[in-house]
Amino acid sequence: MQNETTRRAPVVARRRTGRPRRYLMCPPTHFRVDYSINPWMDPSAPVDTRLAVEQWEGLRRLYEDLGHAVELIAPQAESPDMVFTANGATVVDGRVLVARFRHAERANEAPAYLDWFADRGYRDVRAASFPSEGEGDYLLAGSWLLAGCGFRTDRRAHGEAQEFFGRPVIGLTLTDPRYYHLDTALAVLDDDTIMYYPPAFSGGSIAVLEELFACRIVAGDADAGVFGLNAVCDGRHVILPRSATGLAEEVRRHGFEPIGVDMSELLKAGGSVKCCTLELRD
């Protein structure tokens, strides 16, 4: 039996239990928008780097207050998007597939991630052979890896990820340039619960998600448009942009605890909570 939550079927909200996570973050010391590689980035609009740092600090503190460990990678002056660590790699079972960025503007971030993981003793570290943007496009759901393509990660990278991680990779096609990474249009809440924005996906991909996930929270235009799906779930808490109030209510109905945060400055580069967070699954 499937549960289309848009129909507001009553949900039996069991209390959720979380577990401590390890996240990799990068302070937005050099955050700015001086090029445009997604529709959110307008180099002529002013950016307040200090405010971005404040908002990012708030997120980091929140993770620590919730009992999670936060590791840091050093920011690089020539990499204004490096705050978005989700794109740097995908880490599953201690294996690390480091990104190959689609755009030249971000290419110099990849060596920094290769070094970071090598320096910390990760043994199985591999540089992707095809454009592949880390957890921006790969989301772990139970034993599967959901994998986006269409804008950044190349479909050929999906085969490489499946071979490397030994997990089934489920390819999903993104169709709306505003939702250019999978993590802007879908969040995994538990092994059989996702929240997502169907208009960002091809028809076949929506059918696949309906087939795989018994429970699907559907985001409306307003919540998707404030990057409400760019959320992090630790099993119990769902940390998401504060303005995504409809989604917050929905996740609460499903027994999770929503925590809204303000990441408005980071949104000017097309990123929010999840983009600033790379889970280290050792």
Ligand code: ARG
């Ligand atoms: N400006 C960055 C880019 O376009 C934003 C990356 C957002 N990250 C994410 N995981 N969706 O690449």
